[in-house]
Amino acid sequence: MRLYARLAAGGIRRNGRLYAPYILTCSLMAMMYYIVCFLTDNSMLSDMKGGDTLRVMMGLGIVIMGIFAGIFLFYTNSFLIKQRKREFGLYNILGMGKRNIARIMTWETAMVYLISMILGAGAGILFSKLAELLAVRILSGKAQYEFSVSVSGLISMLAVFAVIFLLIYLNVLRQVFFSKPIELLHSESAGEKPPRANWFLAVLGAVLLGLAYYMAVTIEEPMTALLAFFGAVILVIIATYLLFIAGSVAICKALQKNRGYYYKTNHFISTSQMAYRMKRNGAGLASICILCTMVLVTLSSTICLYAGEEQILYQRFPRDLAVSQYNVTEEEFSQLKEEISASLERHDITAKNVIGYQYLPLGGAIFGNKLELEPETDAISELTLDLRTVFVLPIEDYNRAYGENIVLSDGEAAVFIKGRDFSYDTLEISNYGSFNITRHINRFDLVGNDAASVLDSVYLFVKDEALLDEINRSQLEAVETQYARVHYYGFDMDCGDETESLVYNEIYQYLKSAEHSYSLESRVVNRGEFMGMYGGMFFLGIIFGSVFILAAVLIMYYKQISEGYDDRARFDILRKVGMNDRDIRRAVNSQVLTVFFAPLITAGVHMAFAFPMLTKLLGLFGMRDTGFLAVVTLICFGVFAAMYTLVYLITSRSYYRIVSSDGKKS
Helix, strand or coil: CHHHHHHHHHHHHHCHHHHHHHHHHHHHHHHHHHHHHHHHCCHHHHCCCCHHHHHHHHHHHHHHHHHHHHHHHHHHHHHHHHHHHHHHHHHHHCCCCHHHHHHHHHHHHHHHHHHHHHHHHHHHHHHHHHHHHHHHHHCCCCCCCCCCCCHHHHHHHHHHHHHHHHHHHHHHHHHHHCCCHHHHHCHHHCCCCCCCCCHHHHHHHHHHHHHHHHHHHHCCCHHHHHHHHHHHHHHHHHHHHHHHHHHHHHHHHHHHHCHHHHCCHHHHHHHHHHHHCHHHHHHHHHHHHHHHHHHHHHHHHHHHHHHCHHHHHHHHCCCCEEEEEECCCHHHHHHHHHHHHHHHHHCCCCEEEEEEEEEEEEEEEEECCEEECCCCCCHHHHCCCCEEEEEEEEHHHHHHHHCCCCCCCCCEEEEEEECCCCCCCEEEECCCEEEEEEEECCCCCCCHHHHCCCCEEEEEEECCCHHHHHHHHHHHHHHCCCCCCEEEEEEEECCCHHHHHHHHHHHHHHHHHCCCCEEEEEHHHHHHHHHHHHHHHHHHHHHHHHHHHHHHHHHHHHHHHHHHHHHHHHHHHHHHCCCCHHHHHHHHHHHHHHHHHHHHHHHHHHHHHHHHHHHHHHHCCCCCCHHHHHHHHHHHHHHHHHHHHHHHHHHHHHHHHHHCCCCCCC
């Protein structure tokens, strides 16, 4: 037993260049997993506004984190084991049975697991308080300087990573037991026959990528964009792998036919080597490209939402307090306004920016210039329809609220559009008739429910309020459907948050005692939930962005190390036939530049085509400032490109050290 333990420890020590970053990565993944568990289990956050929402977001993050950790560690372990197979084959040739090798691997797996969990738990406990303070800062709460440890988080971390390491261990045993000793000895040279260019797969990848790009730039309806996003992501992933695996081989073949490019020392060596192992290179490069794209999408979207949180809050709640009553008379609504005035007087508050109007909400599908309130279609095809809400309002309410003097005649209407444009000169409402659109209004505060709606909408201002009842009667007679007529009243208050909350509670108690349906919204009361949701997404964006960056860096590192060991013998031969170290460095730089900047450039292209769809998805969360998102995305790409370049410089030096005749050279 001690012999196997010593062999396992010796194997880890001898392969420190491979195991050190792997153990570090396992530890960091465990640390981040524990921190997310710690915040989910943190009772202090529950006492803050938005804390419960943030904890729910963290709970979702635990699941995603566990799944990604398993996939990522499983993938990176394959790079490590590839370099160990020759050692296992040597053990086998010298008389050690595969069961004995399995015992060595058992000890190695157990050692790596214990070291990773000790480091991960220690770092997680150490940095959990920092993460807690960051969460408190995001929620604008007050910090409590009490140190705590999440026992359930530690248990969950140990259990999840035990399962991951067990699956990795079983996969390694499968490779060892189902391989012959000679195959293990020559595993480093496996798969190096120059592949043929598979034009079918290359063209298929281009077609799938073109389809995904077409979906991203042509889909307009937000809900359709949400459903199509996941399909587009799958298409992009498949297309990226096909293009990097099959397309890259075709590019290498084309470069070899270009004599002006190929017959140069640095290009000749790098292109030849890439052509021999491009299938494996392509898969690794595609993985790096997908991770880069995930980093850019995750960070740009969550940073944009968090940085624009205040803008979204004011867009969602245009007034400090807003109340809506459904199907009430003017007298009943006047009683509500009197109660509001009395509450404001009790607290010595003056209402500002008062706005009040009534409206009739009509929901349906737009076919050309016709609003079909009950389209005859099944639920599946409804997802592809131009679904909109049409709010019918009397023009006198708009004139009173905004100080205008717009006059409309019979059959005429003015419109305000939220979302996609409505370019027709008339709007027909099914079962009623049509209105001629004589004016487009550029400024209007959305009604509360519509500010939170993911659907686009049309605000139809008509001659007088009698038309609201007339439209409603036409629907009742035709399809026996009556829509709720809504009275809306909103205003700002010149007081602090505490007093505003008191006014909110007083109005809430009055509305509870009334017999009519209502909705009551307060910017102060809802601010906490906003902070919890957008702050939670921002925090998860930081966590997952860091994880994706770590994954990309580790894949780059292992790719360079793995290929460095593979290429060392070839460069030794080239050195013996007269190639000097300067030529070797130039060849290395050419190869690494060609290979490693392709994923970054492709990720940038993916991000550019995904941008239109991303704007629509963020619109579902209330962020409709396309310019702001563009600026954030460009900054994220610039910072990430700088980090990517730094990783390139580090990995290229590691590759050169390995293939150099003198390992101490840099």
